Amino acid sequence: MGLISKKELLQRTGISYGQLYRWKRERLIPEEWFIKRSSFTGQETFFPEEQILPRVESILSNKDRYSLSELSRMLSADIAPGIVEETALSGMEEIAPEVMEAARREKPGEDWSLFELSLLAAVTEAATRLCVAPQDLPELAALSLSAAEGGTLDAVLTVFFVGDAVHALIHGANAPLTFDRTIRTAYSVSLRETAEMLKMNHRALFPALKGV
Amino acid sequence: MKDLEINEFGSAPGGEYGDVEINGIGKVKGDLVCESLEVNGVGNVKGAVEAGGDVEVNGMLSADGAMRAERVEINGTMEVDGPLACCELEVNGALKCRALQAAEPEINGAISVDGDAVFTGDLEVDGALKTAGDLAAGDTEVDGEVSVRNAAVQAFSVSGSMKVSGDLTAGDTEIDGEVSAMNAAVRELSVSGTLAVSGGLTAGDTEVDGELSAMNAAVQGLSVSGTLTVSGGLTAGDADIDGEVSAANAEVQGLSVSGSMAVSGDLKAGDTDVDGELSAWGAAVRMLRCDGAAHFGGLTASEIAVDGMLASDGDIEADRLCCDGHISAAGQISADEVRISGGVVADEIVGDRIEIGEEDDGHTADENSGGWHFSVNGVQIDIGERGNGVRLFGRRRSGGQNTRRARLIEATAVRLFGVEAETVNGQDVTIGPGCRIGRVDCAGTLTVSEESEVREVVRPSAQE
Numbered sequence A: 001m002g003l004i005s006k007k008e009l010l011q012r013t014g015i016s017y018g019q020l021y022r023w024k025r026e027r028l029i030p031e032e033w034f035i036k037r038s039s040f041t042g043q044e045t046f047f048p049e050e051q052i053l054p055r056v057e058s059i060l061s062n063k064d065r066y067s068l069s070e071l072s073r074m075l076s077a078d079i080a081p082g083i084v085e086e087t088a089l090s091g092m093e094e095i096a097p098e099v100m101e102a103a104r105r106e107k108p109g110e111d112w113s114l115f116e117l118s119l120l121a122a123v124t125e126a127a128t129r130l131c132v133a134p135q136d137l138p139e140l141a142a143l144s145l146s147a148a149e150g151g152t153l154d155a156v157l158t159v160f161f162v163g164d165a166v167h168a169l170i171h172g173a174n175a176p177l178t179f180d181r182t183i184r185t186a187y188s189v190s191l192r193e194t195a196e197m198l199k200m201n202h203r204a205l206f207p208a209l210k211g212v
Numbered sequence B: 001m002k003d004l005e006i007n008e009f010g011s012a013p014g015g016e017y018g019d020v021e022i023n024g025i026g027k028v029k030g031d032l033v034c035e036s037l038e039v040n041g042v043g044n045v046k047g048a049v050e051a052g053g054d055v056e057v058n059g060m061l062s063a064d065g066a067m068r069a070e071r072v073e074i075n076g077t078m079e080v081d082g083p084l085a086c087c088e089l090e091v092n093g094a095l096k097c098r099a100l101q102a103a104e105p106e107i108n109g110a111i112s113v114d115g116d117a118v119f120t121g122d123l124e125v126d127g128a129l130k131t132a133g134d135l136a137a138g139d140t141e142v143d144g145e146v147s148v149r150n151a152a153v154q155a156f157s158v159s160g161s162m163k164v165s166g167d168l169t170a171g172d173t174e175i176d177g178e179v180s181a182m183n184a185a186v187r188e189l190s191v192s193g194t195l196a197v198s199g200g201l202t203a204g205d206t207e208v209d210g211e212l213s214a215m216n217a218a219v220q221g222l223s224v225s226g227t228l229t230v231s232g233g234l235t236a237g238d239a240d241i242d243g244e245v246s247a248a249n250a251e252v253q254g255l256s257v258s259g260s261m262a263v264s265g266d267l268k269a270g271d272t273d274v275d276g277e278l279s280a281w282g283a284a285v286r287m288l289r290c291d292g293a294a295h296f297g298g299l300t301a302s303e304i305a306v307d308g309m310l311a312s313d314g315d316i317e318a319d320r321l322c323c324d325g326h327i328s329a330a331g332q333i334s335a336d337e338v339r340i341s342g343g344v345v346a347d348e349i350v351g352d353r354i355e356i357g358e359e360d361d362g363h364t365a366d367e368n369s370g371g372w373h374f375s376v377n378g379v380q381i382d383i384g385e386r387g388n389g390v391r392l393f394g395r396r397r398s399g400g401q402n403t404r405r406a407r408l409i410e411a412t413a414v415r416l417f418g419v420e421a422e423t424v425n426g427q428d429v430t431i432g433p434g435c436r437i438g439r440v441d442c443a444g445t446l447t448v449s450e451e452s453e454v455r456e457v458v459r460p461s462a463q464e
Helices: A006-013 A017-025 A049-062 A068-075 A086-091 A097-106 A114-129 A134-147 A191-201
Strands: A003-005 A035-039 A042-048 A155-162 A165-172 A186-190 B004-006 B009-016 B019-022 B025-034 B036-039 B042-045 B049-057 B060-063 B067-074 B077-091 B094-102 B104-107 B110-113 B117-119 B123-125 B128-131 B135-137 B140-142 B145-148 B151-153 B156-158 B161-170 B173-175 B178-186 B189-191 B194-203 B206-208 B211-219 B222-224 B227-236 B239-241 B244-252 B255-257 B260-269 B272-274 B277-290 B293-306 B309-312 B316-323 B326-340 B343-356 B363-366 B373-376 B379-382 B390-392 B404-416 B420-431 B436-442 B446-448 B453-458
Touching: A003 A006, A003 A049, A006 A017, A006 A042, A006 A049, A017 B326, A017 B343, A017 B404, A017 B420, A042 A049, A042 B404, A097 A114, A097 A134, A114 A134, A114 A155, A114 A186, A114 A191, A134 A165, A155 A191, A186 A191, B004 B009, B004 B025, B019 B025, B025 B036, B036 B042, B036 B060, B049 B060, B049 B077, B067 B094, B104 B110, B104 B123, B140 B161, B156 B161, B156 B178, B173 B178, B173 B194, B189 B194, B189 B211, B206 B211, B206 B227, B222 B227, B222 B244, B239 B244, B255 B260, B255 B277, B272 B293, B277 B309, B293 B326, B309 B316, B316 B343, B326 B404, B436 B446, B446 B453
Parallel strands: B004 B019, B009 B025, B019 B036, B025 B042, B025 B049, B036 B049, B042 B060, B049 B067, B060 B077, B067 B077, B077 B094, B077 B104, B094 B110, B094 B117, B110 B128, B117 B135, B123 B140, B128 B145, B135 B151, B140 B156, B145 B161, B151 B161, B156 B173, B161 B178, B173 B189, B178 B194, B189 B206, B194 B211, B206 B222, B211 B227, B222 B239, B227 B244, B239 B255, B244 B260, B255 B272, B260 B277, B272 B277, B277 B293, B293 B309, B293 B316, B309 B326, B316 B326, B326 B343, B343 B404, B404 B420, B420 B436, B420 B446, B436 B453
Antiparallel strands: A003 A042, A035 A042, A155 A165, A155 A186, B363 B390, B373 B379
């Protein structure tokens, strides 16, 4: 994971210290993204580059249209996680049709939580990256749902192959996995980031966004 | 109809009589229907009693069945092995019955009921009332002792003691004596005695001059000059705390604490005024004005004004923070606008505009130095704009009330006077007199007083 220092972040995005800390207070930037490392000048703060840069960009591009607390509801997966009705799901292209079908077989006729939708979208993304064959997708979706019982968004989905068999693992965000050498291909997706992306892309589906 | 009178030992068959009087030891061997019944000796009715008028017991009366009467007066003792129903009831002696129904009782003696007691009118207990079942009454005044399972009464006033093993439901309630209940739901509540609720309490406006304890409490306006102890969650409208309050969690609207309030978990409040002492683990309030002492595990507020002492074991977050008193935070103080003229000790102070100390915190000593230019690490620093004389470290204190120290101070605009910091980062930075700074990283305008010590300055040009 690439890190970017606070100073560099400010230089590259043109935001001020005041904005950075205001957004942190509004929970627009998660506290976990402020990573403190000791350096020769004492202590310095770094950010996960792949996460902070798009986040700052989306705040900057939306901040004139929405209030900070509205933005916070839109961007933060912790606030008002939505329940989406089954019927509203048809247009969610982040979830492959095979994955959605398998999920419906697992949980027929029920509504979907943001967590479950994020998991299904994460499965889709990982499967795409790892070129999982379409006929293996239903199995992978079912496996992931079975591993996700009672899970939270503070988790990562890792998909990997053992031989030709595809497997799913759900684990804590702060617990990177180390595989033995027989596992060659693995791909991890953060559920929180997936959730935040879903919320941004499908504002109309999530109750927190009504009236925005 | 003939009257019946038993003066010595005697017995009579059951049946209908006019006035019945037992002065000796008498027995009625069946159900008794009469105009009136008076027992001055010892009477026993082997059945039910129905009196069109009064039943008066000055001696002892026992009935093996139910009793109905217009009026019952007990100066001696009466035991009814069935339900007792009457309009007027006066108990100066002792009454025991299976169930009791009366309109307006007067209880100076003792009543014990195996089942429920229902009083259709007002209830006044100067003596003792004990029911294994439920109590229902109109306006109720307890000067004596009452013990019941559940109680549903209208206006309720207790100067004696009342034990409710189940639920208490009442109208406006005033407690000078002692009351305990498992759960209580009352309208307005005033406790100058003691109220102990082992479960949940719901009340309208509540005033506690005495002691009130509950597992959970949800009240409207709350005013405490006595003691309120809530082992679980406290929910209140505007709360005025002159006395002592403790709770595991609390959610109140306006909060004013001139006494002391301790919340071991989370506190959520609207505008909060602290003249006394307030502590909470996590606090989220609207505007905090602290003239007294407040101590939190972490604090989030929209505005903070401190004249007294504010301490946080974690972070302090606000839109605006203004401090004439003293603030300490083990973590980060973060606000858009920080103005501290008092003291501050924190790990980090960050935000948009930060001003710590006041311009006259350094003393003007002499005017012999005209230059406000000097260099640090070969970088020329221009401080010419404030050529009004040189200040010495006149009022730098350490460890005292006005210590101003942080590891990191970082904001878009930073102005410091009499501050010690390891690192100061900002777009525009003014280091006034009396500061000791390890490293200043400033991209915009930098002004450094000659009477401050800055070990290292980082400018954009110096980085290349």
